[in-house]
Amino acid sequence: xxxxxxxxxxxxxxxxxxxxxxxxxxxxxxxxxxxxxxxxxxxxxxxxxxxxxxxxxxxxxxxxxxxxxxxxxxxxxxxxxxxxxxxxxxxxxxxxxxxxxxxxxxxxxxxxxxxxxxxxxxxx
Numbered sequence: 001x002x003x004x005x006x007x008x009x010x011x012x013x014x015x016x017x018x019x020x021x022x023x024x025x026x027x028x029x030x031x032x033x034x035x036x037x038x039x040x041x042x043x044x045x046x047x048x049x050x051x052x053x054x055x056x057x058x059x060x061x062x063x064x065x066x067x068x069x070x071x072x073x074x075x076x077x078x079x080x081x082x083x084x085x086x087x088x089x090x091x092x093x094x095x096x097x098x099x100x101x102x103x104x105x106x107x108x109x110x111x112x113x114x115x116x117x118x119x120x121x122x123x124x
Contacts, residue, residue, distance in 0.1 A: 036099065045101040046086040048076040065093045074103060085109040 035041035043050040051073045058069040072086035083106065090099040104112060 042072075042088070042101070043074070045099075046072065046074045046084070046103045047078070048074045048084065048103075050086065051075050051083070065091055067091050076103075082106070 035044065039050050054071040054073065057071075060067050068088075068090045070088040070090075072088065074084040074086040076082060076084050085104045085106070085108075087102045087104065088099060089102070090097070092098075
């Protein structure tokens with residue numbers, strides 16, 4: 001009876017629980033790293049596949065914060081014959097990093113371009 005109690009309390013089951021906890025934790029961390037730092041993972045955030053990253057990227061530094069803007073050509077997973085524009089805003093500081101993906105259809109990208117042109121020309 002004592003041997004069975006030892007197996008249940010503090011023995012094999014605790015070790016098995018610790019093992020599964022760490023496998024689950026490492027698996028989630030690996031998926032997050034994969035999503036953030038691979039082209040395929042970023043493509044999923046945009047809702048498709050990144051076909052091309054348009055250069056040059058825009059980079060601006062203000063104090064300790066650096067902001068980068070990248071523009072991607074996206075092949076949407078739900079409309080494979082069309083192309084979307086993906087805009088990636090990423091901000092990084094000493095111990096912080098943030099990435100915001102924005103996906104625009106061709107029509108929305110044209111509207112954004114018109115708004116920027118209007119703003120630059122000073123017309124309302």
